[in-house]
Amino acid sequence: MKKVINVVGYIRVSTHEQAEEGFSLEAQGAEIRRYCEQNNLNLLGIFCDAGITGTSIKERKDFQKLLKVIANAKEVYGTEVNYVLVWKLSRLSRNMKDLVNTLDYFEVHNVYLKTISELIDTSTSAGKSFIMMSGIMAEMERENIVNQCRLGMKQRARQGKWNGGRVLGYKTNSNKELEIVEEEARIVREVFRLFTEEGWGYKKIAMYLNYQGFATIKARDWSINSIKQIIDNPIYAGYVRWGRYEFWNKKRRAGKTEDFIFVKGTHIPIITEETWGKTKQVRNIRGRKPEKVYDGHFLLTGLLKCPTCGASMVAHRVKKRNKPGEYHRYYACGNYTNKGLTTCRTNLVHADYAEEYILKEIEKLVHNPEIVNSIVKKLKKNTEIDTKPMLKELQKIKKELENIQAKKEQNLLLELENKISINILTQRMEFLESQEKEAKEKIFRMESEIHNIESQSLLDSDFINDVLQNFMQLFANADTKQKKQLLHSLIDKITVNKGDTTSERTIDKITLFFEPQEVEALSKQKVFEATCDTVLPGLS
Template structure:
């Protein structure tokens, strides 16, 4: 008498398969029930995962329960309508079958009828699993290809961010367009304008949450959600796609070099000018030192240690007065000393308030005392003219070396044509000469560019006065976050003398800082509190201007 075979039925269908291919859980179950009835097998359990993808075991709770019940010997056979109902990936399928076999449970597919307890059955399972995985990967690749093509033609994929919604424009719902939700768009503009005005991610999120605003998904704003908004080029009318591959498995480690960034068909919410300004600030703030202590430290990372030249960072001391009150003193101290100890450098601390006062007063003096600024301008122009002769001499030397190398190449070519030199020796020597020549040609191009800049018209006093005076005006009129942003944008370094007093302040003005911060402020001036307030137009810079005051 044959023993009764206890059967566990497993069925699964994803939402996409149900919609696109008409797969049905009920149809799978009905087919498998009739199969068991035909072969006199007893169904002891039905495990059904509805609307779940088969790409992994995670989230498939019925499958997880089935595997636990297999360990408790509740059935002898697991039956599925098709083997890819159990798993889409071959490695997952084989792993599940192995777990079942360890517990003396057989696995059988109704559509691909083979016995996994035999060697040929296992081989057939592996082959069918590989085919199934290939089929899935082909579908995934086709979908990705379609998404990439949509992106290249300026169409958006996936969910739309805050400020937009997708509207169907045909009866079948296959075509849609992106339109602006004006109430949300106003919030997006405010976020960009606040950041352009110098406010940080946390301050913006805090402000929005206090005003009761929510993200697109209905959650409070966070620094991450603010960052995602100001980094998203969709708001300036662009489509960005393919930054990451296999996000579900690899997350940010899957970053690709094949980024798609094109003009989109959707309307922009912010202007190019505001976008460029925000991206400039994002890039600069990424290199600014992180805050270590409470307090408004303006010059962190700008002041240089007089002993080792490292950036000086915020530090403080806390003492008790005789009456028990706490006395807090703030300093800038050598960053290498703080991180590596006294064997590398010393604290070389300077009082915070004294250093900041000295810097701001030095900038104001350059504006209020024309003789100081004229001296600065004269020094800049003398430095530029003094560089010309050494550069010309170096360029002449480079040209001599280039001519010599070219002559050597001609000689070796003549010897080779006369069959007076071995071919391999000729090829090796020619390769060495070409490498040397490339180096010298690159050096010549660099020197020619430097000479062209230094031989340009002298820097005018009016240009320098305009830039420095506007910089000073902004420092005086802006609150702390904006002042710190401005200083880190324009001040390259501050050196101390041997008595630990402020020595030179190196300022570097360029086209971007002039355009975004020393010229007319964008719409943020009216929209965001604390925006860089300026009127009029500053002279346009064509290259970086560095001065010492």
């Protein structure tokens, strides 16, 4: 009896491909069903991703489901999956790295890939070789599509047209043109008015909007940064700015460039040119750095956690009465500082008290033999990890690296003997070099991990004790920045007791990085006499 071959199909289109003939989901699905009928294949199901780019497989929900089904096929279908069937290789991926990883995953689960258009079958050695070449071509096609798309967007920007993306105050119509959303536009106009005419700062505006119940475009509370984004966006004055950041998905703000497009847009502005001019003037004036009049240091910024909302606490200072240039130092809730009273309270903690208390606790800890023994015990537990499987895996990767390097030499010989063209050699070498780089990185990581595990066996209580003793000496001689780094290397977080006054807000627990336990504060009684409670900003 002939063995039944079980198949699952996969179809995908990106947004710009949906209108193209042959690319539609219906057409791909029909081709898969027809192919299965003609070749007596048992089609178990078809997985579909619509409007999803071929750049990466991570965002494709149905493809991720497909991978899970392959691993648990007998539970899902009551039988194993033998093949994944696609209309064309590019439907699976145009990214070479993703393609290789996917094929490796298929191989682990004894699943092969078939493509209808290119007639690829990875169950054969010829199919495996061909798919690598096809994958390279698919990636080249992807890069070409990306470049064409960027050129199209650049041209639209030069014409003053919007390239997409939701901004507060506007929506995009069917012709990809911006239209004003009046309800949102009123918020935008108010932000500019408060900034230019009332002289309010970012924080005060954010607090006001939160107090009034207005939300951002993502239905979140307003913050200093979200107000900055409104004030800095020329779209509201009728301009289009495009290309300010190159390769945002990869580089983020590090890709900022001065070579960007800035032109008058075709859309209707929300604010006047006069308002936009005033905004720039105000920003220029406020952008000048004032003379530094305060030299206070806050060592626990980010470590202290708000007793109400759990956010990191940040530096906060208040002028002393009748003492120019002198301040009270506090730590305040970061949510309150950035977003105002609607999100949390100040929950002030005296900085002098908190820092003095924490340093005393650390000094006790580093002289505590139980802590030293606890660390040694934990390290010894780590050294009990059997490195034999890791060493075996390391040798396997090293063998793979040797095979890759051998293939590079073989391809060079083939080109010298005129058996392959220089173009094919270049493509193969690029692929092999990427594999070589990945293998070397794996070897480096594994060797480092094995070294760390083996080196920990050399540590003893005397060595740990010396390290902790040196911690306090290093801290005493360090500058402010180094002190912060030392504290952050030792402490994970510091929680604070709830209270209505600063005298009630004392240190609760110190959580250390090297031990999962929380170190209880030795005293929760009032340690520092408060001279000031809370400072409330005025909203006019």
